Amino acid sequence: MATVNVERTEDGFVATNGRGARVAIGGGDDNGAFTPVELLLAAVGGCNIVTVEPLTAQRGHRLVRLAMSVEAAKVESNMLGTVTVTYDVELPEGDPEADEVFRSVAQRVHERHCTVSRTLQQGVEVKVELPE
Structure with missing residues (x-):
């Protein structure tokens, strides 16, 4: 089974996998976020x-x-x-x-x-x- 956790942080939103890799998520106007x-x-x-x-x-x-x-x-x-x-x-x-x-x-x-x-x-x- 594949699992990713997504949560709001102080800097926006982040997705984290079980190996600790992180990806920033935004609404399109956030620099550095997908x-x-x-x-x-x-x-x-x-x-x-x-x-x-x-x-x-x-x-x-x-x-x-x-x-x-x-x-x-x-x-x-x-x-x-x-x-x-x-x-x-x-x-x-x-x-x-x-x-x-x-x-x-x-x-x-x-x-x-x-x-x-x-x-x-x-x-x-x-x-x-x-x-x-």
Whole structure:
């Protein structure tokens, strides 16, 4: 089970995982803080990239550069439209197979391995439990 605690602090809001890592959360006008929507997009990108990188390297094709942007527009005041992941890749020189391997791995990760992307695509119930 994955668990993150979110709480208000003197400086705003912070999410903390069980390993002690912290991420500042704000409303969009807080310097140095992610909005909740930005965190969602970062989760999509992070899930994909941390899976694509080692799988590509394991196949003998270490990419010189591997980055991405993740974007989505609001289609309603409280709903995002399509989330688009755009890779920025620099292939190693002298490796004619690297592009094909990268594309194959990235597509497979998107379709089968990235928990965040798959959850968004399939939809999942979000329950709220209030204290009694």
